[in-house]
Amino acid sequence: QVLVVESGGGSVQAGSSLTLSCSVSGIAIIDHHIGWFRQAPDSQREFMSITFSGGTTEYAPSMKDRFTASKDDSKNTVYLELKDLKPDDTARYYCAVEGGRGSFDTPAGYKYWGQGTQVTVSS
Secondary structure, eight states: OEEEEOOOOOOEEEOEEEEEEEESSSGGGGGSOEEEEEEOOOOOOEEEEEEETTTTTEEOOTTTTTEEEEGGGGGGGEEEEOOOOOOGGGEEEEEEEEEESSSSOOOOOOGOOOEEEEEEOOO
């Protein structure tokens, strides 16, 4: 059974930084691509990045400047560093394991999802 658990969210002031963690069990992330998405209230789930099994990461164009994804294969964990947070970054952040039939920049491209972690940024 594959289990995906996000953590590290919280309520912060604008300009703050957070590092989110995505712990995966049941599979080895060294063999799988892991994506990060976020979903704001009344909005669709938005692609942020994908970290490929080999370790490289591709970002959505709007996500490159302030967000950095990385992984530690020995801990089977993927990270997402959020810097200079803004109120518009308020959302629930999800990580997911590839395996769906869609493209990697859409939720349909992923098979296993966590419950997400909430990030709330106040001005």
